[in-house]
Amino acid sequence: MKRTGAIFVEVIVSILLFTVGILALTGTLFYGVKMVTESRQETIKEQEYKNSVENEILGIIQGSDPSPAGASIGSDQIIINSRQLPFTLYRYKQEGKEGTEMYLIKRGNTP
Amino acid sequence: MKVDRAMTKKRPGAALLAIVLIGFLVLSLVSAVVVTIARNTLRVGAWQTEQIEKTRLDYLARTTAQAVTEQLTADPEAFGILNRTGIVSETKQITDGNFSASIDITIKGDDQRASVVAKASSEKGGSAIVRTTINLTVTPRTFTWSAGN
Numbered sequence: 001m002k003r004t005g006a007i008f009v010e011v012i013v014s015i016l017l018f019t020v021g022i023l024a025l026t027g028t029l030f031y032g033v034k035m036v037t038e039s040r041q042e043t044i045k046e047q048e049y050k051n052s053v054e055n056e057i058l059g060i061i062q063g064s065d066p067s068p069a070g071a072s073i074g075s076d077q078i079i080i081n082s083r084q085l086p087f088t089l090y091r092y093k094q095e096g097k098e099g100t101e102m103y104l105i106k107r108g109n110t111p
Numbered sequence: 112m113k114v115d116r117a118m119t120k121k122r123p124g125a126a127l128l129a130i131v132l133i134g135f136l137v138l139s140l141v142s143a144v145v146v147t148i149a150r151n152t153l154r155v156g157a158w159q160t161e162q163i164e165k166t167r168l169d170y171l172a173r174t175t176a177q178a179v180t181e182q183l184t185a186d187p188e189a190f191g192i193l194n195r196t197g198i199v200s201e202t203k204q205i206t207d208g209n210f211s212a213s214i215d216i217t218i219k220g221d222d223q224r225a226s227v228v229a230k231a232s233s234e235k236g237g238s239a240i241v242r243t244t245i246n247l248t249v250t251p252r253t254f255t256w257s258a259g260n
Contacts, residue, residue, distance in 0.1 A: 028145050079198040081191040107178035
């Protein structure tokens with residue numbers, strides 16, 4: 001049985017597969033280069049965020065920060081030896097980045 | 112690429128086979144490099160997540176210790192008479208979205224000094240311990256910070 005053109009189809013399929021592979025590799029390389037280029041800015045942003053939370057802690061410890069900049073997510077209390085320690089929980093988050101939430105506790109007024 | 116002419120004449124397709132094999136080898140090498148880079152990126156990502164969790168627990172323990180210390184500085188017997196056995200708090204659960212942690216406080220001391228140990232533990236198994244030691248013999252009262260047990 002003669003199948004003229006079978007080799008042509010094989011070559012086309014192989015070229016197609018090869019092209020897809022090359023494109024995928026190029027995409028990965030470009031992504032890697034982009035990540036490396038952006039990492040500097042990303043590190044600076046992360047450090048600034050961490051510094052701001054550290055400053056908030058310092059403000060709480062020094063008592064110079066009456067209302068922390070974080071989002072208040074409610075007041076609660078810790079029971080120590082049947083006595084209450086009221087507190088407010090504050091949440092901080094790096095803008096545009098998931099999973100970077102930090103939580104700080106600030107003592108509330110004792111009843 | 113130099114291919115033996117006599118060989119290719121004898122076996123048509125031998126040159127193509129060599130090209131295909133070398134192409135396969137080059138692509139395999141490039142793929143191995145890409146896979147290694149991807150694996151390292153994932154490892155760094157996991158490490159960063161772990162570090163964020165540690166920092167999160169440390170901040171929580173630090174501010175908890177501060178809250179208890181503030182109270183004790185104002186009134187050393189705010190949570191009962193200080194003793195060496197220790198006053199232990201009820202475990203406080205903090206939950207927000209995917210984050211969940213528990214806080215435990217232990218206060219030990221005598222009429223000279225008080226020690227506050229705040230421990231924040233996460234469900235993932237991580238924990239952070241922060242200790243403050245309050246000097247009750249001086250006015251105004253001072254306290255020192257330390258980490259761990």
